[in-house]
Amino acid sequence: MNLVSVRLITDDVKRLVAFYERALRTPASWSTDDFAEIRTPTGTLAIGSTRTVGLFGPGAARPADNHTAIIEFLVADVDAEYARLSPGSPMSSPCQQPCPGATGPCWCATPTVLCSTSSHP
CATH class of the missing domain: 3.30.720 (Signal recognition particle alu RNA binding heterodimer, srp9/1)
Known part of the structure; x- marks a missing residue:
């Protein structure tokens, strides 16, 4: 099994992507306006909009409310x-x-x- 990415869910994808692009000094790859990935040699950070949560089931994630990561x-x-x-x-x-x-x-x-x-x- 391989870990593909860690995904963060947010109401403001552009803002969070901009922060992590600046932090990692790496540009994001955008699939849609609702989803981007920042790939580094040690892992991928995926950032998705709240509109993508339905793909994983109702209530699978809540933006800005995760106290476990x-x-x-x-x-x-x-x-x-x-x-x-x-x-x-x-x-x-x-x-x-x-x-x-x-x-x-x-x-x-x-x-x-x-x-x-x-x-x-």
Whole structure:
């Protein structure tokens, strides 16, 4: 079995795609106005409109109401990435926390976590 993608459901596909394109520095591939994928060497992030939820059954997902997923990224400089991504992003205010596999500080900004690969202050 192969993991194909992780899909996020949103009422504002363009806004969420724009954020993750900026975060991953990778352009999305759009299938329709309701669905896009951002493919990276380590996985694919799929972003779908609430109009696509019916394909999976009524109530299969609710936008902005998922309290079971956390998306983590390893970065060289947490503070610089947070400053780059925070304007106009869906990220909340950061809180510092330990991050598995990270060698430096970690900022959690729900639903995205930035974990440092270096031990900068």
